[in-house]
Amino acid sequence: KNYNDSINEFCKSIPTTHAYGQEFMQHTSESLHKSKVEFVLEWDYDDKKLSDVQSLLRIAFHDKAKHVMVRKVKRGNSVILICYAPPHHHEELKRLVKDNEVELTNEKVLSVTIGGDVILKRKPDDKAKGGVRSSKISKAIAQ
Numbered sequence: 001k002n003y004n005d006s007i008n009e010f011c012k013s014i015p016t017t018h019a020y021g022q023e024f025m026q027h028t029s030e031s032l033h034k035s036k037v038e039f040v041l042e043w044d045y046d047d048k049k050l051s052d053v054q055s056l057l058r059i060a061f062h063d064k065a066k067h068v069m070v071r072k073v074k075r076g077n078s079v080i081l082i083c084y085a086p087p088h089h090h091e092e093l094k095r096l097v098k099d100n101e102v103e104l105t106n107e108k109v110l111s112v113t114i115g116g117d118v119i120l121k122r123k124p125d126d127k128a129k130g131g132v133r134s135s136k137i138s139k140a141i142a143q
Helices: 003-013 050-067 087-099 101-106 135-142
Strands: 036-041 069-075 079-084 109-114 117-121
Touching: 036 050, 050 069, 050 079, 050 087, 050 101, 050 109, 087 101, 087 109, 087 117, 101 109, 101 117
Parallel strands: none
Antiparallel strands: 036 079, 036 109, 069 079, 109 117
């Protein structure tokens, strides 16, 4: 096994409920604050794994996902995923979110904010609740 295989296996086994409130990276620079990327997700808290977070980032940002670092997964009325990305990637990340709006909506993304700009926003869909994995997330996990 290589490092990436081990990380992927680990992420498939850890429920996101174990990650709520945990800091994945230290916030020390003022510039990081300006490069915040936030997802609000209509996910079932108990049904998701860290690999689902990784898959969501790949769906949203494709190969640019490697530049997006997860800082925290919070639990409120929804699941809130707080990430950071270098400011020089913001315009491309915003374009990718717009291009992938349908896929992100299918993945129960309620909103995406990048650098203070709301890029995607939708109302919760009561019929869509339940956290069932879509085929797109399942395919992304398999990669």
